[in-house]
Amino acid sequence: MSLHIYDTSTRAIREFVPVEAGRASIYLCGATVQAPPHIGHIRSGVNFDVLRRWMARSGYEVTFCRNVTDIDDKIIRVSAQEGVPWFVVAERNQRAFTWAYDTLGCLPPTVEPRATGHVPEMITLMERLIERGHAYASGGDVYFDVRSYADRYGSLSNQKLENMRAAADTDDESCKRDPRDFALWKGEKPGEPTWPTPWGPGRPGWHLECSAMATKYLGPAFDIHGGGIDLIFPHHENEIAQSQAAGDDFAHYWMHNGMLKIGAEKMSKSLGNSLLIPDMVQKVRPVELRYYLAAPHYRSSIDYSEEALLEAAAAYQRIEGFVTRAAEVIHDVDADAPLPQAFADALDDDLGTPQALAVVHEVVREGNVALARGDKEAVARLLAETQNMLDVLGLDPRSPQWRTAGTDLTPVVDALVAVALEQRKAARERKDYAAADAIRDQLSAAGITVEDTPHGARWELTR
Numbered sequence: 001m002s003l004h005i006y007d008t009s010t011r012a013i014r015e016f017v018p019v020e021a022g023r024a025s026i027y028l029c030g031a032t033v034q035a036p037p038h039i040g041h042i043r044s045g046v047n048f049d050v051l052r053r054w055m056a057r058s059g060y061e062v063t064f065c066r067n068v069t070d071i072d073d074k075i076i077r078v079s080a081q082e083g084v085p086w087f088v089v090a091e092r093n094q095r096a097f098t099w100a101y102d103t104l105g106c107l108p109p110t111v112e113p114r115a116t117g118h119v120p121e122m123i124t125l126m127e128r129l130i131e132r133g134h135a136y137a138s139g140g141d142v143y144f145d146v147r148s149y150a151d152r153y154g155s156l157s158n159q160k161l162e163n164m165r166a167a168a169d170t171d172d173e174s175c176k177r178d179p180r181d182f183a184l185w186k187g188e189k190p191g192e193p194t195w196p197t198p199w200g201p202g203r204p205g206w207h208l209e210c211s212a213m214a215t216k217y218l219g220p221a222f223d224i225h226g227g228g229i230d231l232i233f234p235h236h237e238n239e240i241a242q243s244q245a246a247g248d249d250f251a252h253y254w255m256h257n258g259m260l261k262i263g264a265e266k267m268s269k270s271l272g273n274s275l276l277i278p279d280m281v282q283k284v285r286p287v288e289l290r291y292y293l294a295a296p297h298y299r300s301s302i303d304y305s306e307e308a309l310l311e312a313a314a315a316y317q318r319i320e321g322f323v324t325r326a327a328e329v330i331h332d333v334d335a336d337a338p339l340p341q342a343f344a345d346a347l348d349d350d351l352g353t354p355q356a357l358a359v360v361h362e363v364v365r366e367g368n369v370a371l372a373r374g375d376k377e378a379v380a381r382l383l384a385e386t387q388n389m390l391d392v393l394g395l396d397p398r399s400p401q402w403r404t405a406g407t408d409l410t411p412v413v414d415a416l417v418a419v420a421l422e423q424r425k426a427a428r429e430r431k432d433y434a435a436a437d438a439i440r441d442q443l444s445a446a447g448i449t450v451e452d453t454p455h456g457a458r459w460e461l462t463r
């Protein structure tokens with residue numbers, strides 16, 4: 001099987017055929033940086049990180065572009081509320097997003113353009129649209145003329161122009177030829193930042209930014225455009241309209257992740273129901289949070305519950321437990337060992353992470369059996385399979401990402417625990433069980449769990 005993905009624009013699963021053989025280009029709508037990220041934003045980041053890793057593992061040279069919207073109404077509102085410049089708000093929250101993506105193991109994008117750095121590209125795109133009769137300047141703004149594109153406008157979101165409501169993006173409706181026309185560019189308003197254009201100073205509309213940045217870095221025709229399903233209309237519909245009306249092929253596949261919800265509502269910065277990443281990584285470790293976000297199929301919605309989060313953490317610990325024990329026996333893991341076919345098939349089938357993780361758990365079960373019977377050869381094979389699968393999902397517990405930053409202290413802790421265990425053994429031999437238990441309790445308070453096995457005591461960090 002080769003990669004097949006669900007394409008929102010055709011509402012069908014299609015085989016992935018790249019624009020250019022051997023290469024894959026992905027544009028993901030990234031953050032609007034008016035607030036720090038919640039777990040819904042990072043779910044989107046994690047889903048597309050898994051896609052990217054899988055495509056790379058499948059042999060594609062991947063260019064991954066994830067933008068930052070660093071100017072918009074909400075950023076301006078926060079800057080007014082706080083009495084600080086808009087770029088201070090944008091910079092602070094962009095850093096929070098970068099930290100969160102890094103903490104959750106999302107590989108850095110190949111390119112991460114910011115909207116305000118691409119005004120010349122946006123001006124060129126507007127000029128092309130005006131020239132072709134698809135856009136017009138009015139009252140300092142520039143609008144897309146939806147009726148000039150009536151046949152195709154609505155194709156992504158599967159709606160007809162006559163059923164659409166007005167685009168709520170201006171204070172002065174009289175500027176528009178049609179209420180459904182949307183703003184490409186917003187004319188100057190008091191107290192707002194501006195950039196010069198041939199039609200006067202102003203600031204970009206959100207939709208225009210993404211069209212300009214996607215084609216600048218990925219070309220007029222590229223492979224995959226992604227984002228959350230909340231962006232299908234109007235954002236992605238308008239991106240298609242702008243780019244295709246200007247003559248660009250634009251994205252060949254549209255992929256949308258489902259929403260992370262809380263109490264049936266979308267988790268949203270604007271609704272104030274955000275669960276922020278720094279708080280969440282106090283509840284579980286970052287890798288466990290990533291497992292929680294990556295495990296459901298990317299198109300399904302997740303109804304947040306702490307119970308499910310803790311279950312996900314426990315499921316991950318089962319995998320991790322095998323990897324840790326097996327790595328104590330096997331020191332050289334074959335990074336080129338083939339992936340189980342069922343795992344590859346699951347990911348090729350529209351990125352089926354639930355089925356892919358079921359394969360991981362199955363291999364872990366076999367691995368535990370092999371460990372118990374001391375079958376080193378089988379342990380080596382199953383450990384390599386497990387780690388290679390986890391690597392594709394960004395969940396390998398032995399990757400540098402998930403090890404404590406800085407030096408690996410395992411040998412040091414090993415030596416210290418050995419001293420403590422010697423003392424515990426001596427206490428037991430002199431039948432001082434209170435002292436022996438106190439040593440175990442102290443280790444446990446430090447997060448070290450000791451287990452007595454036929455081959456002696458072994459320890460594990462449980463927190």
Ligand SMILES: Nc1ncnc2c1ncn2[C@@H]1O[C@H](COP(=O)(O)OP(=O)(O)OP(=O)(O)O)[C@@H](O)[C@H]1O
Nearest residue numbers: 030031032040041044227228259260267268269270
């Ligand atoms: N609750 C969510 N679940 C999954 N993905 C989400 C969620 N909220 C936003 N996203 C996705 O995260 C990316 C960045 O979103 P963006 O910063 O534009 O959020 P937003 O919708 O403006 O903010 P919010 O809705 O939180 O106020 C987009 O691809 C968006 O679709």
Ligand SMILES: [Zn+2]
Nearest residue numbers: 029030210235
């Ligand atoms: Zn976008």
